[in-house]
Amino acid sequence: MIYIVxxxxxxxxxxxxxxxxxxxxxxxxxxxxxxxxxxxEPVTYYSWETLNVTAxxxxxxxxxxxxxxxxxxxxxxxxxxxxxxxxxxxxxRKGMKHNTPVRIDGLKGLYLVKDRMPARWKNRIDIYMGTNxxxxxxxxRKKVDIDYRIELKEPNESNKE
Numbered sequence: 607m608i609y610i611v612x613x614x615x616x617x618x619x620x621x622x623x624x625x626x627x628x629x630x631x632x633x634x635x636x637x638x639x640x641x642x643x644x645x646x647e648p649v650t651y652y653s654w655e656t657l658n659v660t661a662x663x664x665x666x667x668x669x670x671x672x673x674x675x676x677x678x679x680x681x682x683x684x685x686x687x688x689x690x691x692x693x694x695x696x697x698x699r700k701g702m703k704h705n706t707p708v709r710i711d712g713l714k715g716l717y718l719v720k721d722r723m724p725a726r727w728k729n730r731i732d733i734y735m736g737t738n739x740x741x742x743x744x745x746x747r748k749k750v751d752i753d754y755r756i757e758l759k760e761p762n763e764s765n766k767e
Contacts, residue, residue, distance in 0.1 A: 651758040654709075655701070661710065661750045663733045663742035664692065682720045686736025692721035694730040701756040711751040 666684055684690060691710075693702045698719075702708065706719045710733070723732055731752065735742045 649761075651761045652755050653758050654753045654755055656751060656753050657697070657700075657729075658749060658751050659697070660730045660747060661733060661745075661752075662730065662747050663735045663745040665735055665739050665742050666737050684720065684734060684736075686738070688720075688734065688736075689715050689717040690720040690734040691717045692723045692732040692734070693719050694723045694727040695725055696728050697731065698722060702754050707755050709753040712748075 666686070682690075691708060702719050704719055707716045708719060708731070710717060710731075713733075717733070721732070721734070723730060733745065735745070
């Protein structure tokens with residue numbers, strides 16, 4: 607519509623041909639070069655697995671960790687108030703990798719795997735409780751059910767999310 611109105615204002619045919627050429631060139635450019643190549647991200651499927659584990663608690667103190675108590679095994683900063691856990695190496699091999707979301711029976715929210723435990727521990731998680739040593743002591747050691755999310759290679763109808 608703008609094109610038609612604009613044509614009425616152009617008296618000679620030379621200007622009309624130039625405008626027509628520019629308009630066709632613009633349309634051609636937009637069709638072939640105006641669209642970015644978009645990559646299609648593959649669809650990721652997940653499943654939740656349940657385990658019964660021993661859960662203990664730990665703090666950001668040199669006595670409970672290493673010389674740098676505010677840095678996890680994967681290099682993440684551990685900040686009081688964040689919902690993080692450390693996992694034993696056998697759980698790591700079962701799929702509880704870095705940043706895996708975990709639900710812990712009896713606790714609210716999702717916890718993220720941000721740390722690993724020493725090799726001597728098996729079937730165990732360690733719940734991060736910041737610098738509050740009393741909270742960790744009050745938690746003690748408990749057997750709890752946890753649910754953790756794992757990525758599936760291909761869809762499974764019963765586990766699609």
